[in-house]
Amino acid sequence: MSAESFITPVEEACRPSTSAEILAYLTRLAAGSTQARCLTLGHSVRGQALVALHCGQPTPGALRVLLVGSHHGGSEPAGGEALLTIARDLLYGDLSALLERFEFMLVPNANPDGRDAGSARNANEVNLNRDYGVLSQPETQAMNALLLAWRPHIVLDAHESAALKRHTLGVEGYLTDFDCQLDIANHPASTAAQQALAADLMQLTLLEVRAAGLRAQRYIKEISSVRKPMTHGGMAIGRFRNKAALYGALSLLLETPMLPKDDVYPSYQNITERTAQQRLCLRSFLRVVARSPLAHGGISQAAMGLGAGRALSLSGRYQVDPHEPVRWIDLRRYPSREPIQLPFANHGRLRPGPVVVVPTTYYITEHMGVFARTLDAHGLRYEWVTQAATVPVCSWRRAPTGQRAVPENRLLDLTVGHLQVSSAQPHVRLLCLLLEWESPSALRRHLPFQQLALQGDFHSVHRARAALATD
Ligand SMILES: [Zn+2]
Numbered sequence: 186m187s188a189e190s191f192i193t194p195v196e197e198a199c200r201p202s203t204s205a206e207i208l209a210y211l212t213r214l215a216a217g218s219t220q221a222r223c224l225t226l227g228h229s230v231r232g233q234a235l236v237a238l239h240c241g242q243p244t245p246g247a248l249r250v251l252l253v254g255s256h257h258g259g260s261e262p263a264g265g266e267a268l269l270t271i272a273r274d275l276l277y278g279d280l281s282a283l284l285e286r287f288e289f290m291l292v293p294n295a296n297p298d299g300r301d302a303g304s305a306r307n308a309n310e311v312n313l314n315r316d317y318g319v320l321s322q323p324e325t326q327a328m329n330a331l332l333l334a335w336r337p338h339i340v341l342d343a344h345e346s347a348a349l350k351r352h353t354l355g356v357e358g359y360l361t362d363f364d365c366q367l368d369i370a371n372h373p374a375s376t377a378a379q380q381a382l383a384a385d386l387m388q389l390t391l392l393e394v395r396a397a398g399l400r401a402q403r404y405i406k407e408i409s410s411v412r413k414p415m416t417h418g419g420m421a422i423g424r425f426r427n428k429a430a431l432y433g434a435l436s437l438l439l440e441t442p443m444l445p446k447d448d449v450y451p452s453y454q455n456i457t458e459r460t461a462q463q464r465l466c467l468r469s470f471l472r473v474v475a476r477s478p479l480a481h482g483g484i485s486q487a488a489m490g491l492g493a494g495r496a497l498s499l500s501g502r503y504q505v506d507p508h509e510p511v512r513w514i515d516l517r518r519y520p521s522r523e524p525i526q527l528p529f530a531n532h533g534r535l536r537p538g539p540v541v542v543v544p545t546t547y548y549i550t551e552h553m554g555v556f557a558r559t560l561d562a563h564g565l566r567y568e569w570v571t572q573a574a575t576v577p578v579c580s581w582r583r584a585p586t587g588q589r590a591v592p593e594n595r596l597l598d599l600t601v602g603h604l605q606v607s608s609a610q611p612h613v614r615l616l617c618l619l620l621e622w623e624s625p626s627a628l629r630r631h632l633p634f635q636q637l638a639l640q641g642d643f644h645s646v647h648r649a650r651a652a653l654a655t656d
Contacts, residue, residue, distance in 0.1 A: 186217045188278040193269045195460050199452035201262040202269070204233055204297035210269055211238045211293070218276045220284055226292070227327025230308035233297040235327045240275045241288040250474060251337035251434070252467065253292045253328070256314045256425060257344060258299020258306065263441065263456065264343025265300070267463035268293035271471070280468075283475055290335055296324060314342075317428035318421065318619070319631040320562045328425065332432050333564040338479070339386070340429040340436040341470055343463060346407070349445040349519065353409035360517040361408060362524065365394045365466045366440040368404030368418040370430030373498040373537035374614045383435040386473060390437075393469035399462070403533075404438060405514065414530035415512060416503040422618055422626045431615045432564075435479075439466055445519075491613045493545040498537035499617065499624040506534040539623075543613060546649035547620045548578060548597060549604040552637045556604060556645070559628060563619065566610045570603040578647040581622050583639060590622070590644060597647055620646050 191214060194202035202210070215221040215238060226235045241247065252271065254264030268291050274280040275289060283289075294300060298308040306312055307324055316325040332340075348360045367390055369383040387403070394401035406416045418438060422428050429436040441462045446454055491497060512531040517524055549556045553569075560567050578597040581590040599605070608616060618626040622644070628634050629644070639645070 186277060188273050190217075191273045191277065193266065193273075195266045195452075195456055199457055201259070201300075201453070201456050202266060204294055204301050207265065207269065207294045207297075207300075208234060208236055211236055211272065214238065214272055214276055221272075221276050226331050227323055229296070229298045229324055230322070231298045233301075235292070235297065235324060236294070237331065238272050238291045238293075239288070240272065240291065241284040243288060247286060247288050248339065248474075248479065249288045249290065249335060249337045250339045250341075250471075251290045251292070251331070251335070251429070252341050252343070253295050253425065254343045254463075255293065255300060256295045256342060257312075258296040259301065259303035260299070260305035261345035261443075262300060263345050263443075263459035263463045264439070265293035265295075266456065266460040267343070267467055270460070270464050271467050274468075280471065283471065287474070290331070290337065292328070292331070295328060314344075314425055315421070315423040317425055318423040318626045319628065319633065320559065321631070321633060326562055329428065329562060329564075332429055332434070336432065337429070337434050339474060340426065340434045341467070342426045342429075342436075342438050343467065344438060344440045345443050345459065345463075346440050347445075348442045348517075350407065350409065354411070355519055357411055358519050359411060359525075359527075360445070360519045360522070361442065362515045362517045363402055363442060364399035364462060365391075365401040366404040366438075367391055367401065368426075368438045370427045370436040371418060371501075371535055372420045372422060372427045372430065372618075373501040373535065374618055375427075375430045379430060379433070379435065382479065383430070383437060386435055386477065386479075387437055389473045389477070390466075390470045393473050394466055397465055397469055399465065400515070401466075404440060408514070408516075408529075411516075411527050411529070414505075414532040415514065416532045417535070420501055420535075422615070431618070432612060437470070439463070439470070441466060491543055491608075493543050493608045496540040496542050497614055497617060498540050499621055499626075500538035501535050502538060503532040504534055504536050506531045509533075541617065541621055541623065543608050543617055544648040544650070545608055547606045547608075547616070548576065548599060548647045548649065549606065549645055550597070550599075550647065551639060551641070551645040553602060553604045555633070555637065556628070559619075560606065563612070563615060565606065565612055565616050565619075567604050567606040570599050570601055570605055573601065574599045577650045579650050580643040580647045582643055583641075592622070593643075594650060622646070
């Protein structure tokens with residue numbers, strides 16, 4: 186069969202696909218090829234299958250590339266639509282040579298319920314691209330399980346962004362004005378080597394997209410006012426690209442713009458043009474990946490470990506870039522659409538926050554079942570305490586509402602049924618981010634954990650401490 190026999194819903198009807206249409210299209214693509222199969226990763230809140238298309242043969246040494254679209258459902262459909270054409274190009278078109286050296290996993294529709302409801306959120310009204318730190322939703326649990334099981338080397342998460350921010354920048358009389366933005370996973374807990382490799386991939390892709398005639402730039406966080414400084418993407422591990430990096434992937438974000446909905450376009454909300462733009466960016470990215478030396482040498486994911494006694498940064502902050510304190514950014518006046526450049530304070534430099542020393546072990550002494558389930562979902566190992574013992578720890582004493590909990594060195598009586606979590610495990614960085622008291626990504630800050638009743642004088646998670654003579 187040839188590529189011409191697979192017309193996507195956008196090509197046929199000039200409107201975004203429904204989740205059922207995407208599923209049917211992926212099924213047809215897979216049925217005609219020995220190189221592809223559909224995998225059900227899990228189900229959405231409303232019970233729709235979350236489907237991935239695997240392309241290529243599992244080959245030792247082959248680079249695994251994961252491409253995800255439409256985490257933000259019906260609000261950002263174009264990434265998913267473009268991924269349908271990429272799947273077709275890989276299986277029946279001009280990208281098929283890539284299958285000799287790469288394996289691909291394509292998830293065009295990461296939020297099926299949101300797509301069908303025309304919403305950015307899932308059916309529980311949760312923003313899935315903020316949920317990867319706590320994994321409270323079936324969709325994020327399924328995607329996270331894919332990261333753990335398939336261990337992609339390279340990840341790209343495709344998004345869209347409205348040029349008209351009706352309640353912020355639009356009120357000041359401006360629209361954003363770019364064709365393509367890319368960012369890397371930037372959490373300071375990911376390794377320097379990993380960030381450097383991902384930044385390289387990003388820069389090369391930006392050049393490639395520009396060579397194809399689009400205005401491409403490093404991602405600028407949504408501009409809410411022309412008087413505020415500019416920064417880059419958020420660092421929290423609730424975002425898919427940051428979470429994927431903590432499992433060792435080189436991970437990128439792609440964003441293309443949506444022009445104001447009230448304009449007149451040749452297709453429904455300009456979906457044909459938006460899809461073409463995403464497709465061009467995705468194909469540029471794949472050309473860069475194909476040429477990259479990574480494709481030959483392979484990427485070591487093992488370097489993600491970190492032993493007890495080593496330090497890592499739990500957070501980071503953007504600050505003024507001394508080399509370029511002011512940046513001129515392309516905008517358009519609204520409603521006239523006249524192009525304009527305005528100066529912004531450039532807070533584009535990421536400064537890692539204070540570091541913590543990785544302890545040998547964490548102990549968990551309350552709500553062990555809830556913690557165990559969550560650690561399982563994140564692919565983290567733990568053991569149940571089977572014998573009573575007394576261990577030196579640092580605990581956080583509970584404080585009245587509004588006051589800070591204070592760390593306190595003490596002896597902890599461990600009993601059967603408590604949890605001990607060793608830091609000698611592959612995803613130790615993630616472990617620290619989830620369990621450390623000061624971590625902005627700590628589980629304790631998330632709703633299900635905030636609702637747990639506490640019995641004792643201390644909070645539930647304790648850091649092991651080397652025994653001192655005074656204990
Ligand atoms: Zn988005």
